[in-house]
Amino acid sequence: MPDTPKHIIDQLAALGQESRFRVFRRLMKAGPDGIPAGQLASELDILPNTLSTHLGILSRTGLVSARRDGRTLYYSADIESVSGMVEGIVADCCNGNPDLCKSLQTSKVLQCG
Numbered sequence: 001m002p003d004t005p006k007h008i009i010d011q012l013a014a015l016g017q018e019s020r021f022r023v024f025r026r027l028m029k030a031g032p033d034g035i036p037a038g039q040l041a042s043e044l045d046i047l048p049n050t051l052s053t054h055l056g057i058l059s060r061t062g063l064v065s066a067r068r069d070g071r072t073l074y075y076s077a078d079i080e081s082v083s084g085m086v087e088g089i090v091a092d093c094c095n096g097n098p099d100l101c102k103s104l105q106t107s108k109v110l111q112c113g
Contacts, residue, residue: 008088011061011081019046020054027064027077034067034076 094100
């Protein structure tokens with residue numbers, strides 16, 4: 001997905017709901033292997049149909065992806081997309097003065113992917 005300003009705003013809007021943000025954080029913690037939807041619902045105490053709505057919103061913005069293994073859907077955060085979002089947010093940091101933004105550029109968030 002493109003990292004246009006509109007796309008980044010959509011991603012941030014998707015994260016702007018408390019339960020959805022909790023889902024996203026748990027998927028970030030799970031790493032690239034992801035976590036089964038049922039386990040995610042159970043761990044976060046979210047009804048399966050509500051979780052499905054949240055995952056759909058996160059998926060449409062490219063922050064989350066799913067893979068099927070038999071009958072089980074595993075969800076994971078799309079680290080490349082998350083990195084693109086963060087980079088898009090800080091791209092013009094400090095009006096081209098890189099010394100002021102060094103802590104953002106060396107952040108673990110930007111290096112995990």
